[in-house]
Amino acid sequence: xxxxxxxxxxxxxxxxxxxxxxxxxxxxxxxxxxxxxxxxxxxxxxxxxxxxxxxxxxxxxxxxxxxxxxxxxxxxxxxxxxxxxxxxxxxxxxxxxxxxxxxxxxxxxxxxxxxxxxxxxxxxxxxxxxxxxxxxxxxxxxxxxxxxxxxxxxxxxxxxxxxxxxxxxxxxxxxxxxxxxxxxxxxxxxxxxxxxxxxxxxxxxxxxxxxxxxxxxxxxxxxxxxxxxxxxxxxxxxxxxxxxxxxxxxxxxxxxxxxxxxxxxxxxxxxxxxxxxxxxxxxxxxxxxxxxxxxxxxxxxxxxxxxxxxxxxxxxxxxxxxxxxxxxxxxxxxxxxxxxxxxxxxxxxxxxxxxxxxxxxxxxxxxxxxxxxxxxxxxxxxxxxxxxxxxxxxxxxxxxxxxxxxxxxxxxxxxxxxxxxxxxxxxxx
Amino acid sequence: xxxxxxxxxxxxxxxxxxxxxxxxxxxxxxxxxxxxxxxxxxxxxxxxxxxxxxxxxxxxxxxxxxxxxxxxxxxxxxxxxxxxxxxxxxxxxxxxxxxxxxxxxxxxxxxxxxxxxxxxxxxxxxxxxxxxxxxxxxxxxxxxxxxxxxxxxxxxxxxxxxxxxxxxxxxxxxxxxxxxxxxxxxxxxxxxxxxxxxxxxxxxxxxxxxxxxxxxxxxxxxxxxxxxxxxxxxxxxxxxxxxxxxxxxxxxxxxxxxxxxxxxxxxxxxxxxxxxxxxxxxxxxxxxxxxxxxxxxxxxxxxxxxxxxxxxxxxxxxxxxxxxxxxxxxxxxxxxxxxxxxxxxxxxxxxxxxxxxx
Numbered sequence: 001x002x003x004x005x006x007x008x009x010x011x012x013x014x015x016x017x018x019x020x021x022x023x024x025x026x027x028x029x030x031x032x033x034x035x036x037x038x039x040x041x042x043x044x045x046x047x048x049x050x051x052x053x054x055x056x057x058x059x060x061x062x063x064x065x066x067x068x069x070x071x072x073x074x075x076x077x078x079x080x081x082x083x084x085x086x087x088x089x090x091x092x093x094x095x096x097x098x099x100x101x102x103x104x105x106x107x108x109x110x111x112x113x114x115x116x117x118x119x120x121x122x123x124x125x126x127x128x129x130x131x132x133x134x135x136x137x138x139x140x141x142x143x144x145x146x147x148x149x150x151x152x153x154x155x156x157x158x159x160x161x162x163x164x165x166x167x168x169x170x171x172x173x174x175x176x177x178x179x180x181x182x183x184x185x186x187x188x189x190x191x192x193x194x195x196x197x198x199x200x201x202x203x204x205x206x207x208x209x210x211x212x213x214x215x216x217x218x219x220x221x222x223x224x225x226x227x228x229x230x231x232x233x234x235x236x237x238x239x240x241x242x243x244x245x246x247x248x249x250x251x252x253x254x255x256x257x258x259x260x261x262x263x264x265x266x267x268x269x270x271x272x273x274x275x276x277x278x279x280x281x282x283x284x285x286x287x288x289x290x291x292x293x294x295x296x297x298x299x300x301x302x303x304x305x306x307x308x309x310x311x312x313x314x315x316x317x318x319x320x321x322x323x324x325x326x327x328x329x330x331x332x333x334x335x336x337x338x339x340x341x342x343x344x345x346x347x348x349x350x351x352x353x354x355x356x357x358x359x360x361x362x363x364x365x366x367x368x369x370x371x372x373x374x375x376x377x378x379x380x381x382x383x384x385x386x387x388x389x390x391x392x393x394x395x396x397x398x399x400x401x402x403x404x405x406x407x408x409x410x411x412x413x414x415x416x417x418x419x420x421x422x423x424x425x426x427x428x429x
Numbered sequence: 430x431x432x433x434x435x436x437x438x439x440x441x442x443x444x445x446x447x448x449x450x451x452x453x454x455x456x457x458x459x460x461x462x463x464x465x466x467x468x469x470x471x472x473x474x475x476x477x478x479x480x481x482x483x484x485x486x487x488x489x490x491x492x493x494x495x496x497x498x499x500x501x502x503x504x505x506x507x508x509x510x511x512x513x514x515x516x517x518x519x520x521x522x523x524x525x526x527x528x529x530x531x532x533x534x535x536x537x538x539x540x541x542x543x544x545x546x547x548x549x550x551x552x553x554x555x556x557x558x559x560x561x562x563x564x565x566x567x568x569x570x571x572x573x574x575x576x577x578x579x580x581x582x583x584x585x586x587x588x589x590x591x592x593x594x595x596x597x598x599x600x601x602x603x604x605x606x607x608x609x610x611x612x613x614x615x616x617x618x619x620x621x622x623x624x625x626x627x628x629x630x631x632x633x634x635x636x637x638x639x640x641x642x643x644x645x646x647x648x649x650x651x652x653x654x655x656x657x658x659x660x661x662x663x664x665x666x667x668x669x670x671x672x673x674x675x676x677x678x679x680x681x682x683x684x685x686x687x688x689x690x691x692x693x694x695x696x697x698x699x700x701x702x703x704x705x706x707x708x709x710x711x712x713x714x715x716x717x718x719x720x721x722x723x724x725x726x727x728x729x730x731x732x733x734x735x736x737x738x739x740x741x742x743x744x745x746x747x748x749x750x751x752x753x754x755x756x757x758x759x760x761x762x763x764x765x766x767x768x769x770x771x772x773x774x775x776x777x778x779x780x781x782x783x784x785x786x787x
Binding site for chain 2: 014015016017018019020021022023024025026027028029030031032034035036037040061062063087089090091092094135136137139140218220221274275278279280281282283284287291295298299302303
């Protein structure tokens with residue numbers, strides 16, 4: 001049955017006006033409700049030297065004490081430690097993962113310091129890609145481990161970026177959203193801070209490092225994002241200890257010469273960082289990670305493996321070939337696995353058989369043994385019986401003999417007495 | 430030792446295609462819940478607002494298909510639902526025009542905006558369904574269309590360089606119009622719903638409900654529900670996709686009491702009690718479309734648009750589309766389900782060629 005299919009072409013889209021309230025303006029709410037019930041994921045990577053204040057800053061940002069012990073400086077290499085937490089605020093559940101670079105900047109030779117970081121980020125993309133390419137997949141409740149934001153901690157030298165910083169950031173800028181921050185900013189004086197910031201930004205620009213741009217395309221956030229961008233990199237101070245200021249307790253660091261208040265915008269940019277990272281752009285960070293960084297990774301990965309897009313009319317033969325090759329390889333693997341399993345099965349069956357035979361043999365032996373013992377016992381009993389009979393016979397014989405003897409003796413006695421009598425009688429004549 | 434050890438294949442020729450062992454991703458520790466330790470406000474809940482703003486900016490797609498015999502009021506109902514002239518009615522159809530010999534699929538797109546939310550609505554009409562003398566397999570073109578949309582989406586998704594937002598033409602909702610005979614479902618209805626409930630969300634709707642009295646209506650609805658159940662037809666909201674107890678109780682109520690919705694459509698307004706309402710004027714009274722005592726149109730509208738629109742899209746995406754995709758990738762590779770298959774690109778679509786209307 002031939003069918004005429006009419007497809008909507010873009011020119012056909014008419015703008016219609018509604019004559020009443022339809023109700024689909026609740027659509028964003030419906031969408032948001034769904035996401036709220038599922039919970040959100042947010043993953044932050046903290047890159048910085050040991051002791052620069054990464055853990056303290058995380059504690060301060062999220063208003064809580066994540067359990068971690070400070071790292072030592074003797075790590076042989078850089079490794080990444082990831083910790084997950086579930087935070088809940090009103091009805092929003094957030095699965096927060098904080099990834100720390102342990103040992104960054106401690107080695108004497110830091111050539112390969114960036115490698116574990118890049119590998120970790122790639123590994124998260126890879127995991128997502130694998131899930132996406134599965135035949136039976138469940139993307140809608142996949143726990144997203146891709147890094148959404150990378151806080152790069154710059155040491156407060158006051159001069160410029162270290163070469164390690166430049167190299168690492170250059171390697172990371174196409175894979176993750178980088179937000180550079182100046183750590184321990186209370187060691188820099190106000191006037192030096194301004195110079196430091198502009199030096200850093202110009203170095204980043206001249207080296208072509210692409211840091212995360214706060215989005216300015218939507219009117220409601222464009223203004224705040226634009227004003228905040230001017231203050232990059234944010235100079236932050238972290239503290240989880242509270243100090244009494246005026247009549248309130250506030251997070252601060254107490255020095256003999258004064259108190260540095262974390263949430264005071266004159267003292268440091270902590271509030272700005274929190275605004276930008278969490279309260280304004282968290283969703284945008286997640287989206288950029290998915291639509292830009294992940295797509296780039298995916299594209300590179302698939303191209304690397306030799307796949308090209310088909311154009312609508314013909315398929316390049318290399319595609320067919322690679323597909324066939326992959327398929328054969330896969331089938332081969334399958335067959336091998338099948339064989340292995342069969343082998344194992346056969347082996348197991350044999351083992352079991354052997355075991356059973358052993359058991360059977362043992363049983364037989366036991367049975368034989370029992371039979372033999374039984375025979376022996378029987379024989380013994382027989383023997384004893386015979387013995388007894390013999391004894392009884394003997395006894396009877398003896399008894400008979402005794403009786404005979406007795407009777408003989410009696411007779412003899414009688415004869416003797418008769419003889420005696422006769423003899424007596426004879427002597428009387 | 431064990432005989433029959435398989436020969437290991439030497440894939441030297443294919444070694445460059447064999448991916449090197451992938452690094453095992455560092456799995457984060459099991460999440461520690463530290464709800465109780467939160468001191469002070471962080472601002473995590475602002476993500477809801479952020480998300481809402483973003484979705485409003487990108488806009489939404491919604492594709493609704495209407496299926497039913499001619500004259501059941503499909504176009505009128507869609508116009509009433511979206512309060513605008515979305516479908517051009519076939520009122521100009523007269524006897525001289527040919528009845529379409531086959532089932533046609535007509536998709537027309539519109540952009541409507543309300544409260545800052547922009548929606549690209551596509552109404553897919555199926556003129557000719559059930560109108561021939563011999564209606565065998567008339568659901569096939571519809572099933573084919575639906576699968577074609579899934580195929581389109583799948584092709585886009587599998588591309589190496591993907592679009593930022595893949596245009597979604599998949600059918601999210603199919604309203605099936607049941608003739609208000611008052612007896613039971615027709616064999617055509619059953620056949621159609623049986624075939625299509627597995628690929629798309631079907632919402633059965635009793636059309637022209639103003640021909641039935643209240644008792645007739647409730648009896649008919651009960652009978653239809655029974656028949657659907659007996660035939661194993663899972664209409665939306667499907668029982669198996671209820672996520673939690675709350676959803677289940679809410680959906681159970683809809684499934685067992687309200688559905689199928691008995692609706693009346695109209696795009697004409699009349700004055701009733703001083704208000705202007707949409708209705709149908711008859712010698713014996715005015716049937717108000719949005720009056721719950723008269724018909725269940727308001728229920729249908731709330732159900733489809735105000736509460737379950739997003740869910741319709743999600744079920745289509747997460748379940749129907751995934752089923753299609755899994756089947757597609759399975760059939761053509763002959764590979765067992767559930768296996769990770771990195772790097773498979775779609776082999777050519779088998780069987781019937783589809784006419785490309787580029």
